[in-house]
Amino acid sequence: MKKISWKKVVVLLVTIFIVFQIAGSFFFYNLAIKRGPKDFLTSNTDLKVSAETMDVFLNGDWLDWVDKQEFEEMQMTSRDGLELMGYYLPAKQPTDKLVILTHGYLGHAKQMGLYGQFYYEELGYNIFMPNARGHGKSGGDYYGFGWPDRLDLIDWTKLLTKKAGTNTQVIYHGLSMGAATVLMASGENLPNQVKAIIADSPYQSVYQLFAYQLNRMFHLPAFPLLDNMNLLTNAKAGYSLKEADALSAVQRATVPILYIHGNADTFVPTDMAKKLYEVTESDADIFLVDDANHGEAFVMDQEAYKRKVDDFLESHLSTSNLSIDLSR
Structure with a gap:
């Protein structure tokens, strides 16, 4: 039986976490900030x-x-x-x-x-x-x-x-x-x-409002997802959720x-x-x-x-x- 490489496991978990954060940032940016219909609000x-x-x-x-x-x-x-x-x-x-x-x-x-x-x-x-x-x-x-x-x-x-x-x-x-x-x-x-x-x-x-809604609607903590979305918003829309x-x-x-x-x-x-x-x-x-x-x-x-x-x-x-x- 092969011995588990904990280094590989850690790298894999870190990679999954990073991918999730990047994907989540784009998902919530498109959901809330990108111009377009917001169907998720109709049943709120x-x-x-x-x-x-x-x-x-x-x-x-x-x-x-x-x-x-x-x-x-x-x-x-x-x-x-x-x-x-x-x-x-x-x-x-x-x-x-x-x-x-x-x-x-x-x-x-x-x-x-x-x-x-x-x-x-x-x-x-x-x-x-x-x-x-x-x-x-x-x-x-x-x-x-x-x-x-x-x-x-x-x-x-x-x-x-x-x-x-x-x-x-x-x-x-x-x-x-x-x-x-x-x-x-x-x-x-x-x-x-x-x-x-x-x-x-x-x-x-805006940061506080999003943190409240992220918890209320998706049961997710603000950090670090919202902080990463903050960076994306700054890059794409030119402003920071915190400012x-x-x-x-x-x-x-x-x-x-x-x-x-x-x-x-x-x-x-x-x-x-x-x-x-x-x-x-x-x-x-x-x-x-x-x-x-x-x-x-x-x-x-x-x-x-x-x-x-x-x-x-x-x-x-x-x-x-x-x-x-x-x-x-």
Whole structure:
């Protein structure tokens, strides 16, 4: 009987481990970051919303409202050469208020019409809804999860304030990935026109979100698989999962931030928003909606949501002409 060569066994095991890590990195990069359909999310119970919310998402009057608006399509070339686009709608009456609405992962610009209708019809704002890179009509073969998008947002702001006037007061309002985008932007040197940020259902960092989902969906530890994927993402998409960190950004924020989150959110745990709120350097507030899952807060308690946003903006914008009709 041949004697077992332990050196060969060790080499074989190490080789298998390395191959698994490389293959796993490419698998999860393609699964989460590479542009394309993500069928694995369709059966994710963490994204299940109430029947009421689903009806509003699929059949709400905001959809007809979006279809009837005469949006101006705007284009911009990003700093790294991607062609980006978005939709601009001037207010019915002249105003110095502009909200930039940033959508979530796998979404597109006009889905933010759910919030755009509120800002336009009830608050009298100019509205702009951009397609994030990799989404809608914008270029890009990967999803940025907010990190490269934060610079796109700042550049959109500069372009829009040239269009609407340098005295424009700009609000950032983001949902999920869009919320992470506006928070990551908060740590940058923002144009002085940006007066307030509203982050609905944000995550702390991309690495932390992926670690949570890797464990929850696949029962796998983050290390070392996610760290190897981090290297691959840096090579292919130009950013690191670890640097895409909203938690670090808000500790440098100078603009007031309102956090909104559902207390029943299991896709992006509510504790993430609470931690972000706790460490925010600027003036901050938090609004939690009971029984709301991920991205459900607006539908689940619409009147309270609108009132909270209105109060927050009135307290942070100068000479506000905001008026809200909650009887609608």
